[in-house]
Amino acid sequence: MKWIKFLLSLLLTIGLVYFLDNSHKIASLPTEIPPLGKLFNPFSGFWQNGESTTPSKNQVLNFPTLKEEVTVVYDERMVPHIFAQNEEDLSFAHGYIMAEHRLWQMDFLTRFAGGRLAEVLGKGLLANDRLQRRRGMIWAAEKTVEAWKTHPAEYASLTAFTKGVNAYVATLSPADYPIEFKILNYKPENWEPIKSALVIKYMAQNLAGRETDLEATNALKLYGKETFDFLYPEWNPKQDPIIPKGTEYEWESVLEATEQTPTLSEVMDFLKHEPYTKPAEHLGSNNWAVAGERTKNGHPILSSDPHLQLTLPSIWFESQLHTPSMNAYGVCIPGFPGVVIGFNEDIAWGQTNVGQDVLDWYRIKWADEEKTTYWLDNKKQEVEYVYETIKIKGRTPLIDTVKYTFWGPIVYEADSLPRHDLAMHWVAHDPGNGQEAASILELNKAKNYDDYSSALVKYETPAQNFVFAARDGDIALKVNGKLPVKKDQQGRFVQEGDQTENAWQGWIPKTQVPQIKNPERGYVSSANQHSTDPSYPYYYNGGFGDYRGRVANRFLDSLNISTVEDMMAMQNSNYSIFAEELLPLLLTHLNTDNLSDEQQSLVNTLKEWDYHFDKEKIAPALFTVWWDKFYELTWDEIYTTRESMPILMPENWRTITLLEETPNHVFFDDKRTTEKETAKEIVTTSFLEMAEELKDKLNQEDFNWSQQKETIVQHLGRISSFSRTIDNGGYRYALNAISRIHGPSWRMVIELGDRVKGYGVFPGGQSGNPGSAYYDDSVDEWTEGKYHELFFMKDQDDRGQPILFTQRLK
Amino acid sequence: MKKFLISILLITLIGFLLQSYFPWWTVVIVAAIVGFMIQSTNGFWSYLTGFVAVALLWGIYAGYLDIQNGHLLSTKMGNLFGALSSGSMVLLTSLIGGIVGGFGTLIGYLGKQLIT
Numbered sequence: 001m002k003w004i005k006f007l008l009s010l011l012l013t014i015g016l017v018y019f020l021d022n023s024h025k026i027a028s029l030p031t032e033i034p035p036l037g038k039l040f041n042p043f044s045g046f047w048q049n050g051e052s053t054t055p056s057k058n059q060v061l062n063f064p065t066l067k068e069e070v071t072v073v074y075d076e077r078m079v080p081h082i083f084a085q086n087e088e089d090l091s092f093a094h095g096y097i098m099a100e101h102r103l104w105q106m107d108f109l110t111r112f113a114g115g116r117l118a119e120v121l122g123k124g125l126l127a128n129d130r131l132q133r134r135r136g137m138i139w140a141a142e143k144t145v146e147a148w149k150t151h152p153a154e155y156a157s158l159t160a161f162t163k164g165v166n167a168y169v170a171t172l173s174p175a176d177y178p179i180e181f182k183i184l185n186y187k188p189e190n191w192e193p194i195k196s197a198l199v200i201k202y203m204a205q206n207l208a209g210r211e212t213d214l215e216a217t218n219a220l221k222l223y224g225k226e227t228f229d230f231l232y233p234e235w236n237p238k239q240d241p242i243i244p245k246g247t248e249y250e251w252e253s254v255l256e257a258t259e260q261t262p263t264l265s266e267v268m269d270f271l272k273h274e275p276y277t278k279p280a281e282h283l284g285s286n287n288w289a290v291a292g293e294r295t296k297n298g299h300p301i302l303s304s305d306p307h308l309q310l311t312l313p314s315i316w317f318e319s320q321l322h323t324p325s326m327n328a329y330g331v332c333i334p335g336f337p338g339v340v341i342g343f344n345e346d347i348a349w350g351q352t353n354v355g356q357d358v359l360d361w362y363r364i365k366w367a368d369e370e371k372t373t374y375w376l377d378n379k380k381q382e383v384e385y386v387y388e389t390i391k392i393k394g395r396t397p398l399i400d401t402v403k404y405t406f407w408g409p410i411v412y413e414a415d416s417l418p419r420h421d422l423a424m425h426w427v428a429h430d431p432g433n434g435q436e437a438a439s440i441l442e443l444n445k446a447k448n449y450d451d452y453s454s455a456l457v458k459y460e461t462p463a464q465n466f467v468f469a470a471r472d473g474d475i476a477l478k479v480n481g482k483l484p485v486k487k488d489q490q491g492r493f494v495q496e497g498d499q500t501e502n503a504w505q506g507w508i509p510k511t512q513v514p515q516i517k518n519p520e521r522g523y524v525s526s527a528n529q530h531s532t533d534p535s536y537p538y539y540y541n542g543g544f545g546d547y548r549g550r551v552a553n554r555f556l557d558s559l560n561i562s563t564v565e566d567m568m569a570m571q572n573s574n575y576s577i578f579a580e581e582l583l584p585l586l587l588t589h590l591n592t593d594n595l596s597d598e599q600q601s602l603v604n605t606l607k608e609w610d611y612h613f614d615k616e617k618i619a620p621a622l623f624t625v626w627w628d629k630f631y632e633l634t635w636d637e638i639y640t641t642r643e644s645m646p647i648l649m650p651e652n653w654r655t656i657t658l659l660e661e662t663p664n665h666v667f668f669d670d671k672r673t674t675e676k677e678t679a680k681e682i683v684t685t686s687f688l689e690m691a692e693e694l695k696d697k698l699n700q701e702d703f704n705w706s707q708q709k710e711t712i713v714q715h716l717g718r719i720s721s722f723s724r725t726i727d728n729g730g731y732r733y734a735l736n737a738i739s740r741i742h743g744p745s746w747r748m749v750i751e752l753g754d755r756v757k758g759y760g761v762f763p764g765g766q767s768g769n770p771g772s773a774y775y776d777d778s779v780d781e782w783t784e785g786k787y788h789e790l791f792f793m794k795d796q797d798d799r800g801q802p803i804l805f806t807q808r809l810k
Numbered sequence: 811m812k813k814f815l816i817s818i819l820l821i822t823l824i825g826f827l828l829q830s831y832f833p834w835w836t837v838v839i840v841a842a843i844v845g846f847m848i849q850s851t852n853g854f855w856s857y858l859t860g861f862v863a864v865a866l867l868w869g870i871y872a873g874y875l876d877i878q879n880g881h882l883l884s885t886k887m888g889n890l891f892g893a894l895s896s897g898s899m900v901l902l903t904s905l906i907g908g909i910v911g912g913f914g915t916l917i918g919y920l921g922k923q924l925i926t
Contacts, residue, residue, distance in 0.1 A: 041868060
């Protein structure tokens with residue numbers, strides 16, 4: 001009896017400890033239950049991640065790898081100001097400090113990019129991992145690292161960064177692990193240079209990974225060329241390109257003038273693949289620089305607000321990097337050394353994304369049934385196999401065989417459909433020149449236009465619109481990156497992969513990429529719109545913004561004398577030309593004869609609206625829902641077809657011009673009814689649908705645009721209580737392009753006077769730790785459109801702003 | 811009663827020292843050893859000894875860390891576990907510690923019973 005009691009309680013205890021020491025999947029819950037004993041015990045569990053509210057103390061840390069002492073001064077917002085004597089020490093310290101604040105984010109991003117999430121989060125993430133592997137993310141990152149190694153001086157900075165991260169990882173005991181590791185129950189691992197490469201590939205995937213080739217190919221086959229060109233014109237006549245319309249190009253394209261890509265799509269079958277989720281299109285980045293003669297103080301002012309998915313921890317990590325040969329301040333990407341967007345003592349620079357399509361699909365003509373060889377220029381080529389081992393938590397690993405061709409990996413495979421296997425050709429697959437770190441470092445050190453230009457010659461992918469302003473008065477903008485030379489229409493559609501002549505024709509020389517310097521109008525600007533008008537000698541296609549660039553230029557034209565405050569007001573402007581152009585048209589076509597009093601009052605609300613997507617207004621909610629319904633009803637036949645295959649959707653600007661110019665067009669007919677509808681009926685029906693959908697919400701007293709939009713800054717690991725909901729205005733087609741999950745990830749305004757002055761804010765905080773007061777301390781300022789005056793330290797003893805503490809690394 | 815207090819004191823002290831370096835469940839072993847060395851009058855008292863000791867140890871330490879942190883993290887973690895308040899998170903911590911601690915001393919007690 002005694003034995004039974006003892007054994008029973010022993011077993012029960014062991015069982016209980018086992019239960020509390022491991023995570024568990026319960027069918028009815030969406031996520032695993034974390035290991036409760038591990039997580040709750042105050043000695044190594046989550047309690048240890050609660051940072052003390054009193055500021056940290058000064059620290060001295062010893063690292064034998066450092067050549068000389070490094071001093072890190074933390075300002076009031078926990079921004080590190082790193083003072084090193086050489087670049088290797090600087091990279092080491094930057095790695096150490098990024099890891100100290102953002103280790104889990106760095107781990108998670110690289111696991112996501114490289115398809116290694118299932119290893120720690122279970123089989124639910126397997127689909128993501130497989131797709132990332134099939135896209136060749138690891139393959140591409142490996143090639144990038146090889147390319148880095150050919151530049152020993154620059155590779156040294158990346159290995160120093162790696163050592164810095166790992167020096168931090170080595171200090172960690174389980175109690176010190178970032179809290180997400182504890183909740184998700186896995187351990188930090190060492191950094192490697194390939195992870196920095198994966199960070200770059202991750203940015204490339206987000207910014208240079210969008211295309212609509214399958215959708216366009218099917219649309220062309222379905223509608224024929226005439227209707228296709230009618231529905232999907234490439235050039236919006238109202239577009240205000242980055243390089244102003246009418247600019248003359250005094251050089252010749254490296255391509256033969258008349259070359260056209262074969263119109264293969266006409267003979268192609270419909271492609272029935274389910275396209276994988278693509279990155280969102282032209283999210284909303286803006287940048288501009290105003291010349292000194294148009295500013296109040298006579299100094300150039302540069303503004304840059306890159307837009308990305310809003311996340312916590314923030315995508316950006318603010319830093320000042322100082323050595324005897326450089327002094328740069330700005331935002332950095334966790335996992336890569338250097339300032340990406342920022343300023344130094346002489347210049348400032350910013351980026352918006354280039355929407356040019358640099359990812360194309362080629363269909364493979366197999367030479368045998370087993371799909372081991374394919375035709376290329378009438379010769380049989382063997383596919384190369386890459387075996388991707390994907391570890392899965394609690395299961396045996398999955399080995400995925402990916403076939404590589406001349407073009408790249410075969411991502412879309414369809415065993416049942418002949419000639420439907422598609423290989424991906426992507427600029428980010430190219431190993432590149434291996435000078436990513438060098439181009440950023442040179443930009444950080446640049447003193448003038450020439451330095452900026454030579455730094456950008458080294459910069460490749462993802463292509464960016466780099467705005468520039470210098471204290472000496474120059475302003476400039478370059479559509480810069482590795483941009484393929486394409487034949488006319490090339491890359492808009494899936495292409496035949498059996499002829500090498502269908503490949504890109506090389507790269508646009510850096511002297512011929514669209515660029516502009518000190519224009520007469522006194523400013524340069526970009527907002528993801530077309531790089532140029534169609535007179536530019538090279539063909540390019542892609543996804544471009546049609547509204548923000550126009551509103552930015554309108555504001556800049558109207559501001560004869562600009563101030564820093566004007567620039568901030570512009571970045572926070574909720575005014576939209578999209579609404580300005582569309583709403584009057586909708587209202588003209590609306591049949592108000594049979595509207596109820598309530599519906600009529602909605603019309604009045606809309607009529608009184610000033611096209612500002614301000615948070616407290618109701619009209620933006622009415623307008624956006626009305627537009628969505630109108631768009632869906634107008635293109636109902638395309639939506640129906642899309643149930644069986646991917647089909648391109650017409651652009652919004654095109655839909656508006658159709659409403660304006662051809663309101664009786666057959667496309668406005670709702671195919672589900674026997675009557676023939678015109679735009680008038682569609683406008684009215686969609687208005688009624690909008691009124692019906694919003695009826696309940698409109699009855700709530702506090703309903704407004706902010707509630708309709710429901711902006712959220714989401715935790716990267718989707719841990720809801722680590723996310724923040726936001727109450728603000730903005731709209732994707734306004735400069736303040738805030739949608740539900742996207743928005744300005746960093747707002748920066750720099751005045752390049754005798755002493756450069758910077759202002760900035762991002763929707764988060766420096767710390768990646770939800771248990772720190774610095775995790776999300778800037779969210780409220782960002783929401784209200786406020787800025788921090790950035791503490792650009794002259795030297796390490798500068799106390800122009802209060803500091804928290806210093807770290808001495810020696 | 812004296813035994814009860816001495817046991818609690820020993821478990822909390824040794825538990826505090828060892829848990830800072832070893833996994834959280836070390837405290838169960840500490841409780842078991844103390845439960846073995848210092849016999850309680852019966853199984854119920856034995857369980858209660860470990861329960862109170864570890865509940866106090868975990869609860870007080872968690873509460874201290876929570877105050878240091880201004881309840882910032884416990885509020886967020888509480889939301890994750892069904893909108894629990896900071897105080898409830900401390901109590902839950904205390905409870906989890908107590909339950910396993912109680913089993914620790916109980917095993918020690920029952921083990922001693924085997925050889926006496």
